[in-house]
Amino acid sequence: MSRASLGNAGEAETARYLRKKGCTLLASQWRCRFGELDLVARDKRGTICFVEVKLRGTGAIGLPREFVDQRKQERLRKAAACYMSTHEIDAPARFDVAEVYTDEDHRIVRLEYLEDAFA
Template sequence: MYEVGGEPLPKRTSLQDTGEAGEAWVRQYLEEQGWQILAQQWRCRWGELDLVAARAGELIFVEVKTRSGEGWDQKGLLAVGIQKQRRLIRAAQAFLSQHPDLAELACRFDVVLVEQQPAKEGVSYALADYLQGAFELWE
């Protein structure tokens, strides 16, 4: 394990709780698929990488978007526009510069859309879409 977490945010919001719960759900999902989680909520000056995972010579940078309904942004997909992609690319480059042993692995960006659903006891989470290789690492 490389790094988990960062500085806690001073004030929590329900959106932050929803996002973190969605990330935890995706983390478990990836681990069940055989991925080793190397970092979660890894932060640098350019932004945050929700999850970084490795498996069989591959490295993935995973952006998780959790929504409670369809909403205006297509379950979170529109929130990963060009500007967000650029920030994620720069953050990934910073991560790789800090972990040069991982720089030779095949890298890709995945975007995972998670849907929060009401359940008998609280809420549950479901995979709305998994976009493997959603955009290119190097511009």
Template structure:
């Protein structure tokens, strides 16, 4: 296991091992976690709460890149795409939380990015109607050398 994964996984809970999620958001996050694992990512944390807010999922891709994932799950597209709900203020909060996470775990030298997983999951359905994974969905407002 890479030193990156060892450092990040210390003290953090793993995602997706619990019982079936009760809320729509939890179901979406669990589904996104499985999708990312199947794509080769290593799950590091889910529902990570920090001083600046929550990060839905934190994964490591290709043993090197720390990926902060915002999962948006909606019942329909009536209010627009779930991805459109990740506005500028939420991006700022996620960026601040991510930077705090990287600092706390000594990971500032590793590349990082922000992804959004948008899920439409109709009421009564056992599976999502659509799932979109947007890699590099946004960049931090004060983009610096710590993010790629």
């Protein structure tokens, strides 16, 4: 399975998780000049959730959330501001991280969802 296919599977699993929690998916793999937003959703309270999906396989070193460093966070903030402006959205927003874990056969075995992972 290619890296892109694995990433898409992780994003699809996260989208299913969000829908089960009552969220409405607004965008997937949304791009602008500042970068890409993996998923954008609106939760039941109307908060816009910018979700960074991080996939890790068996034997990977470090937690997926550790790879959303300061530089990545800044790119996500800029992309989120661009999304909000482009879509004329005036609502509270937050940044979440979805950690998707796979086994040695690249099957998704667990999803850890971190709300409000960074400000």
